[in-house]
Amino acid sequence: MNTFDIVIEICGSAGEGTISAGEILARFMSSQGYEIMSFDSYPAEIRGFGKCVAHTRVNLNPIYSPGKYADVLIALNDKHAISQLGFLKPDGILIYDNQPASFHEEDQSVAGMAEPGVTLYGIPLTQLAHEAAGNSRGRNMVSLGAMACLMEIPKDDFVTAIQNRYASKKQIIIDNNIDSFVLGYNWTGENIKKIDEYSFKGTEPAPPEDKLIINGNQSVARAAIDSNISFYAGYPITPATKIMEIMGKELPKTGGIMLQTEDEISAIGAVIGAGFGGKRAMTATSGPGFSLMTEFTGLAVMSEIPAVIVNSMRGGPCTGLPTKTEQSDFNIAVAGGHGDAPRIVLAPVDTTDCYEATALAFYLAEKYQTLVVLLLDFFLSNSIRNIDVPKPINPSFLSANIAPEPDQLNGYQRYRITGSGISPRTIPGTPDGMYFSTGLEHDENGRPAYDSDTHEKMTRKRFVKHGNALDEAPDVVISGDDGDLDIGVISWGSSAGAAREAVDAARAEGIKAASFSSIMISPFPEEKLKVFADRCNTLLVPELNFTGQFADFIINFLQRPVVKLNFVTGLPMASEDILEKMRELR
């Protein structure tokens, strides 16, 4: 059953329980031992009946991307579901309300608009919900019941999942939800004849292990706390707000402080202040907030103060598409802010990476005394995976400041030029290590100095240090064929999973291919990239921005053409789209 792979989408309008139905589905699948990846889309407005989609992919093997097309579409709202039909497979299943509360014109009913190959199952969702609980609120549960029945999923296990989801609620709520589900399940069993091939029957997932069901934001927050962060400062912004909210809840438990600041400038300023004080600190934001922070990023670099910024990218520019995903802040992550200001940039590829990259970020920021930017995106922040419980963080990661030896304190120079570019650093409170730090160019003592020599030497020092951080880069991930390749796919961040899956599919079609990605973006493992590129006939660089920001970045290392594949759809990268391009290029 290696090819078992099902994508289920629930589509409704805000307020119809779309997202919570998706959540129950994903948790249930995880509890059964399946690998899951789920991802919700919702509008930027609080209300306004915008379109919501809960997308869940279920598999027996590790999943690297959410899958572009659905096998099953559950339509809670016809209007929105019509616009989602393009993402239903030609031979997919549509479960819809055959007695919606309001009358639909023929061309406004989702069943009427579906392609011929689609299997239609009309269920009286509204009516059954009323039967089960006296109002239409339970339509989402009825539809899940119908789906479970059609997919031959055991009823009782699913009921337990609903029970768990609502455990903290009033009994009547629990009952209503379960009753709705069961009624949907039973009604479907009794009235509908299954005519499709999709089924969970016979899939034998590995026995459920100790898994964490988390999204990227939760993974980052958890890693930050496990990395002994003691200070978080932040300002709400989609899709990073949740990190702040978790910090507000969790940090006080460990004696840490979450400061909600008046803006993002203040947030990064406070993080730098805490870093100067020798404590680990972080802020998380998205594009608009990161833009505001760029002036301060220069201070962390120039004064050599550890700081960690998470930028979870959303659609841009300006306010853009606050609830859509994009990878268009690459340029400013790597080179935002004025002047020559090298900083470390890490771009995790999946939820597990989010944890590891965050732990690495704190280590690197502290050891290299600089800014580390962690680049996530809306998709990575919000998509849910069931991952293995992360391994404990390497103890050497937890305390990485290089302090001067006692005998170095005599004539201590905070910014001494060393081979590694790292100068031993004292923290306030150390009696003989006092120093003054400035964002002006300065000499080894930290005193402002504007002469040519000093600026050249100190600029070099900062770049040397930055370059050395490459030693700490996580291994690049190369997946696919060995030897000479028709196509090498080079990608980054949340797009890398889709690239990997596309390569697998292309190889199955006889294309010699492999994918390459690195979590460390700056400094970049350019030598490894060159070795990889030398094996490739064609280089393909898929990413979620218009101009190919990452592609342009690596062209500087490779100095040879690459094929750019860019999407600004607001959707996560789809392996299908990469595969199509690979076929074209083969």
Added chain:
Amino acid sequence: MNTFDIVIEICGSAGEGTISAGEILARFMSSQGYEIMSFDSYPAEIRGFGKCVAHTRVNLNPIYSPGKYADVLIALNDKHAISQLGFLKPDGILIYDNQPASFHEEDQSVAGMAEPGVTLYGIPLTQLAHEAAGNSRGRNMVSLGAMACLMEIPKDDFVTAIQNRYASKKQIIIDNNIDSFVLGYNWTGENIKKIDEYSFKGTEPAPPEDKLIINGNQSVARAAIDSNISFYAGYPITPATKIMEIMGKELPKTGGIMLQTEDEISAIGAVIGAGFGGKRAMTATSGPGFSLMTEFTGLAVMSEIPAVIVNSMRGGPCTGLPTKTEQSDFNIAVAGGHGDAPRIVLAPVDTTDCYEATALAFYLAEKYQTLVVLLLDFFLSNSIRNIDVPKPINPSFLSANIAPEPDQLNGYQRYRITGSGISPRTIPGTPDGMYFSTGLEHDENGRPAYDSDTHEKMTRKRFVKHGNALDEAPDVVISGDDGDLDIGVISWGSSAGAAREAVDAARAEGIKAASFSSIMISPFPEEKLKVFADRCNTLLVPELNFTGQFADFIINFLQRPVVKLNFVTGLPMASEDILEKMRELR
């Protein structure tokens, strides 16, 4: 006398009249018909006896760079002048105070530290100043007198220049300055025997024409006013402050408004507000302020509102070197701010360009309804040239908004997708053209829209528009040999003049070479660049930043290696350094 070319430097500490002596010298030379380029260096502190250098290059022909080495060094302060000796030509002239107020150790006297080939002229500057005016304030004038005498410059013309400089001052001040100059001149004539070859005698400058003696900031401000700007908003920052100060003085005269805002965010916000109102508006800043503005730059791009920002770059990152020059904001000018936000970037090469590029900036911002960034740097902002009075601005430049035709107002769509990417724009007050504008992604009517199609279409629209602005690019400047070249030097902004001179010098040494520069940086005339590059064996890209920001940018067009030549000395680009590299590469 084609090779007549003299660089004179006056070096003193803050408060010794170094800068004003340099100014008089430059104005005098211009009044005689010489071409001049002069440039001052001073410390970032208000006081503190920091080093000042007034550097003036004098020539009969157009000058493109300030010249790295001085022929004549006038030392008003021994300590500072010692550190300037490295920039005196091996056979140059040193004029120094042979009876300074305070006793110097041998190794602290500039005369004692000069190289053997240097001609030393010791003048009792302090004593003569006292004789002339009763105090030492006039040492700068005495030294100018001595220099003028040694260089065989007619005394009376120079006296007139001093007279003019101080015309608005009290008579006693005028007299003191003139007396000091004359005494220095006469004493030198009577007591010093000229033993060097440097002289102005026999040079026959063209009869003085109607010239403007201005620096880049003045040139930009003048062009802005001539372009009918009606609103300026700004916040002081070196080296852009002067633009605001000129606006504060001049704009009210034409009924315009200069608003000094509380910060740079507010300044660009107000400029965008005025732009939305249909008026021409501008702000000027430097790196730190530009970093703060980057969030707002996205609004100008997304809402398609004209805005002009001058960024006069100084040494970075962070507060960096506020009074030194650098070209390290290239990246953020072209790609600062989150998201895919195309904007037009212009980088004038010299003082005349500053005028023309500013006029072009207003035209392009208005016509293409977008942000235009003008990149200057400390050197270009502050170096003084005597340029021809600029030609009147092309009338078509003065009114460039494409308004909808009356019949387009029915069903008016502010963001209509057109072939050119430009949508006809109404301004508030137009009865039938009302619209709502947002930095969210939006449809053709301006309504927020987050679907994939709209974002793709609108992103493309903005990039199409941006690309079309290339039609309006000033001609690229290619100077040097035709045909195949050993070396092509590609440069930008204030470095381009030095590149051009270096190429001339290299050609004189038999290297086949040419230089290439474009005022329009984004969009970039990549086809023209490719044609040029195809002629070149080696490409050399000199610029004033550490990583080669512009070089990396053009590698994306060329996809072939270039030789980077980078300086972060805080000094303007020197043709000598480029020439040296060209010899190495030949």
Added chain:
Amino acid sequence: MNQPTYLDEKFDRVKKADFLKYRSGDLPTWCPGCGYFGIMDAFYKACRQMELPFENICTVSGIGCSGRTPIFVNSYGLHTLHGRSIPVACGLKLARNDLNVFAVAGDGDALGIGGGHLPHVARKNIDITFLLFDNSIYGLTKGQSSSTTPLIQKTNSHPAGNPDSPLNAMKLALAYGASFAARGFAGDPEGLEDIIIQATKHKGFSFIHILTPCVTFDKVNLTWNRLKENVSYLDSVHDHTSFESAMRIANQEPFKLGLFFQDTSVPSYDENLDRLNG
């Protein structure tokens, strides 16, 4: 409110008035029951009352639920950045003195991220009308503490309770030297209408602090019930030319409505410029 009878009056006026012409065709995306509907009502009516030409109205907003305001007005509108409606509105007004410029901001916009702009538009006395939609919460980002959330209140960012004392917007405006400072209530569109009219007519910066409930994310502080029970208009004896009494009331009585302070003798920014350069 003392006399909760205004609803009848309201329906009466709605029937007679054609103020809905100032409303755009776009359907508000706000939650049912949100106070912002009342504010818009007041705004439409004020425009109607003053007969402002549609095309001369410019509403400039920041980001937040309140930021959507311009899209619901039948006029020119600009939705800027979070916290930045004031700078943009100032530039627009100074460049185009002929327009009626209204700047709109949420409490996050106005006092949090954009809190640095308010002192300056006030001291410069730039002739815009500023509407602060104060619901004491971050609405659009779903319920985090704002600059006006009370101490100890539990929010999504401070689940154990807000550790920050709130700012008092009226005290700030007064301290900044605003030449016009008033408070309105979303639940009394008629009263707010009058205030907006006075503010619009005031030459110089006018500050309107509007108390308004966020029905979705604030269930304890500025709720409809709590507001309706507590708001009341300033006594008619209140001397709105006295900075000190305005400040005292602002400091002591958080729920007073009406015109706190007005100084018609301060020249507006453009008048000052004319004086200095003229």
Added chain:
Amino acid sequence: MNQPTYLDEKFDRVKKADFLKYRSGDLPTWCPGCGYFGIMDAFYKACRQMELPFENICTVSGIGCSGRTPIFVNSYGLHTLHGRSIPVACGLKLARNDLNVFAVAGDGDALGIGGGHLPHVARKNIDITFLLFDNSIYGLTKGQSSSTTPLIQKTNSHPAGNPDSPLNAMKLALAYGASFAARGFAGDPEGLEDIIIQATKHKGFSFIHILTPCVTFDKVNLTWNRLKENVSYLDSVHDHTSFESAMRIANQEPFKLGLFFQDTSVPSYDENLDRLNG
């Protein structure tokens, strides 16, 4: 000042005290006669008086002539960005409650570009001591109008006269809810020393507004002469627990010195956190 006799006393104390140990070896880059020398004097002496351990002092500054302060203190110091000493100092103090954190800002720093931070450090009552060096001008950038430059004064940015009315820093601090607000004068280092000591001991945010001349770029407003003639300490009857009388004096008498307001009952930020999460 009423009794300009303090100079004698001063020399006396200089001779006896060893407060110069708190001064770093770096030579000030300020203009001769700049008021900042007097402020530093007061600061050194206050540190000496309190016997603060050198290594526990952190001075955090913005950009400006005033921004150079940390370099002249024998301790840890951080020169940040223009307008941003407050956020950085807050992060430092919250992460390291054991340190004595002083934030320094010019009037441009504090009320112009950084004016958005002051309300929040005050309302949050974060336990730092804030010294506002108010010379009513942009010193380092050479004489442009600042947020406290008087109306009509001619400056390099407003050669025809400043069209903006000045902000009153003390009114702002009070309106923001600062739990400690005092004013000092660079020309009276002894008085300022006392204020700095009280402020440092105050648990919570302490705001010190310091009047100080820029001898180079302000020849008319806060000059030595004008200040010396006009400053005077608050009457001993002034009740510094009364917000209203502090506000009244702040509004009416720009040259009063001393402790305007103190409220020791407001918990500091960390105390509030302990209470909520403890």
